[in-house]
Amino acid sequence: MTDPSPHTANTTIAAATSELAALRDFVRSHIMAAGFTDFEVNGIVLAIDEACANLIRHGYHNDASKTIDVIVDVTGPDIRIDILDTATSFDPAVVPRPDMHRYAADRRRGGWGVAIMMRVMDAITYTPIGATGSKNRLTLVKHRPLIR
Amino acid sequence: MTTTFTVTSATADRRTIRVAVAGQLDAHTASDLEAALHEVIGRGDVRLVVDFAALDYISSAGLGVFMVFIEQVRAAGGDIKLAAMQPKVHMVFDLLGFQVLFEIYPTVDEAVRAFPEVAS
Numbered sequence: 001m002t003d004p005s006p007h008t009a010n011t012t013i014a015a016a017t018s019e020l021a022a023l024r025d026f027v028r029s030h031i032m033a034a035g036f037t038d039f040e041v042n043g044i045v046l047a048i049d050e051a052c053a054n055l056i057r058h059g060y061h062n063d064a065s066k067t068i069d070v071i072v073d074v075t076g077p078d079i080r081i082d083i084l085d086t087a088t089s090f091d092p093a094v095v096p097r098p099d100m101h102r103y104a105a106d107r108r109r110g111g112w113g114v115a116i117m118m119r120v121m122d123a124i125t126y127t128p129i130g131a132t133g134s135k136n137r138l139t140l141v142k143h144r145p146l147i148r
Numbered sequence: 149m150t151t152t153f154t155v156t157s158a159t160a161d162r163r164t165i166r167v168a169v170a171g172q173l174d175a176h177t178a179s180d181l182e183a184a185l186h187e188v189i190g191r192g193d194v195r196l197v198v199d200f201a202a203l204d205y206i207s208s209a210g211l212g213v214f215m216v217f218i219e220q221v222r223a224a225g226g227d228i229k230l231a232a233m234q235p236k237v238h239m240v241f242d243l244l245g246f247q248v249l250f251e252i253y254p255t256v257d258e259a260v261r262a263f264p265e266v267a268s
Binding site: 017018020022024027038042043046049050053054057098100102103104105107108109110111112113115116119 | 156172174175176178182192207208209211212213215217218219220224235236239240244246247248
């Protein structure tokens with residue numbers, strides 16, 4: 001289902017990697033008519049997958065009783081995707097850039113997600129929200145093309 | 149919705165093993181690939197060509213699986229060569245600069261022929 005008109009949409013997934021495929025379909029369906037190339041759509045979908053996969057594994061430790069809210073906003077000159085969770089706060093901006101050769105030598109299988117997000121999106125901001133600061137919002141922004 | 153991913157392996161020319169991946173390779177299915185590679189490499193097969201032709205999606209969790217094994221395989225005189233990626237999958241390898249570590253070929257046949265011949 002593709003909605004070409006300006007709109008917002010939201011979904012809630014359990015903190016389980018089995019939810020990621022449906023989440024990717026959800027994000028794709030809401031941004032694919034926003035004027036991006038297929039290449040850009042694939043990149044944005046990947047960035048959201050990476051953000052949520054990190055949250056599921058590192059934030060929630062695969063506790064599927066926890067949830068993640070994802071809000072896609074396709075109303076302005078930028079598309080904006082908010083990811084909300086109640087896990088331990090985590091700001092991707094503090095993650096060092098991965099060193100490919102060192103990762104191979106160390107047999108590291110992870111640590112790429114933030115690098116992907118940074119390269120694909122135009123802006124990523126982390127905001128602690130809520131009275132206790134126990135809820136987090138990660139906002140990923142991509143400028144929409146003016147003329148294609 | 150369940151993520152669909154399959155991995156199969158078969159012998160190919162030049163004493164290589166063709167590992168064919170299909171579907172979506174993400175944080176949910178990466179463990180399936182890791183188990184399959186663990187089994188192949190555990191048998192002593194270290195000349196591997198991964199056929200990506202039927203793979204529709206990959207995230208960094210999928211890329212990470214190859215990182216786990218590459219040093220071990222090369223130390224044993226082999227390699228993991230990657231082949232036949234769709235552009236949307238190749239894009240992810242490009243994003244992270246994985247060409248620095250992995251040889252990526254347009255076709256499986258080219259990847260197989262990139263291995264030195266073995267005297268029989």
